Amino acid sequence: MISEEQFRTELDLIIKNAVREDVGDGDHSSLACIPPSAQGKAKLLVKDKGIIAGVEFAQLVFQYIDKTLEIEVFVKDGESVKFGDVVFHVSGNSQSILKAERLVLNAMQRMSAIATKTNYFANLLKGTETKILDTRKTTPGIRALEKWAVKIGGGENHRFALYDMIMLKDNHIDFAGGITKAIEKTHTYLADNQKDLKIIVEARNLTEVKEILASKGVYRILLDNFSLEDTKRAVEIIGDACLTESSGGINEHTIAKYAACGVNYISSGALTHSVYNMDLSLKAI
Incomplete structure (x- = not known):
């Protein structure tokens, strides 16, 4: 298998390419109506059941987008979740949270589905x-x-x-x-x-x-x-x-x-x- 260093390099490449693909020259929806200094808070809400995965990756994404964002984790990777559970809170610059939102969701939805199916087979x-x-x-x-x-x-x-x-x-x-x-x-x-x-x-x-x-x-x-x-x-x-x-x-x-x-x-x-x-x-x- 690949080394931990190689694995981390792969993650860095995924994040950089995903942000390039999604953000381009700017998140103009947020730039148009949200002040640059605006602060906000959001929660990752579960509307399903299974095994959560991608929490650590979400933290990497938020930190890549904006190192000042703060993440409070309530459910760790590999733990069971059900409808209504809150996995984490992220707080800080509102534009940054919105810029990271889709990449975090796309990754965590896919990863959690795979982890859930794997857990079932295991x-x-x-x-x-x-x-x-x-x-x-x-x-x-x-x-x-x-x-x-x-x-x-x-x-x-x-x-x-x-x-x-x-x-x-x-x-x-x-x-x-x-x-x-x-x-x-x-x-x-x-x-x-x-x-x-x-x-x-x-x-x-x-x-x-x-x-x-x-x-x-x-x-x-x-x-x-x-x-x-x-x-x-x-x-x-x-x-x-x-x-x-x-x-x-x-x-x-x-x-x-x-x-x-x-x-x-x-x-x-x-x-x-x-x-x-x-x-x-x-x-x-």
Whole structure:
């Protein structure tokens, strides 16, 4: 995974680009009718239920817009919320609060929806050793926020991007001329370029699982669209040779059954690509 420094750099880029996109040469609605010296206060109001996420990000946004803004937090990231709860108060320059409003709401609504869904899946895995993972099926430009929300909701992050882990999927394998060749070429590439990256290899059937195991240095085998029966068999075959991950078509009705097969991880793109924003509002008080 990426370092904390890289993660913070991603957040800075998201904020700068979002403000550029939304504010442009000025928030003319506020500039037109609110005096520059006006002071105000607003509350983040919950109109839904679930797991709140993005509070810390909201603080970063407010501080980027105006370092004099003051935020009083009542509900922290990862805590449950219900209709009527107030997450925080923000006070200070009225123009600054309004300039930050939409970015804060857009981010927190999306992040809270992801955290809520992740928390639901994570609870379905309680009592097992299996962890829920996200994927790269994220919204372009705000991946750091969505993966942050997964962690807030109780999940774990898969690789962040193409550069922090090797993942040999079906197309890589087919273009490389087979599983064994793909793994061999990968080890050579990593050695030649002095890179220390973990290797995950996708298996489409039990025969491919056995072929992957014949090669050394594989960190995790991804069992793609395996039936429950084949998943159990694959876990038995793999044993302690490497970690296991199930993926493909797993939902809330089947996730516990796949976990019972003994896989270490279950990855789900639905955590980030199929959620409905939590209803939140920023209201003047």
